[in-house]
Amino acid sequence: MTTQPSPSDPAAVALELERIRRTIEVGFTRTDGALALLVQRHDQTDEALKGHDRRIDDHDARLDTLERGETERQKRDIARLDALERARWPLPSVAALVAVTGLTLSLWQLAAR
Known part of the structure; x- marks a missing residue:
């Protein structure tokens, strides 16, 4: 069984404070890493989005060129x-000229009889 250090013992308080300090440092280190x-x-992600934005702008320019027929x-x-x-x-x-010519010739032959 372990005995609880007395709160009036300065060495025990210092040891407990050191443990708390170490726990906090580990937590901060994990947080900093995350x-x-x-x-x-x-x-x-920003770099990838910039690349996608450039590609989309290129596609838009090509589509505009195609739509304008340039x-x-x-x-x-x-041409x-x-x-x-x-x-x-x-x-x-x-065809209309041939039809009119044919009609004219037919009428002329009919009139000649």
Whole structure:
């Protein structure tokens, strides 16, 4: 069985204070370590978010360029389409002209009889 030190014994009080001090120091050390780990993780998360933000900004810029039609491929395709539209045959106009010519010839032959 252990005996309780008397509160009036200065050596016992000093020993108990030293134990309390050591317990508090260990607790503070653990807390400091946990806080340092949290700060490190926070910094890593910030760096990762900055990288993601840069990538998102790059994607936004690329999408804006695509929406405005400013890529080289889009410019080539637009120029090619314009050239094709200018060079196509005006088939509806030719068909209407042939139909009117056929009607005119038919009416002329009918009138000649």
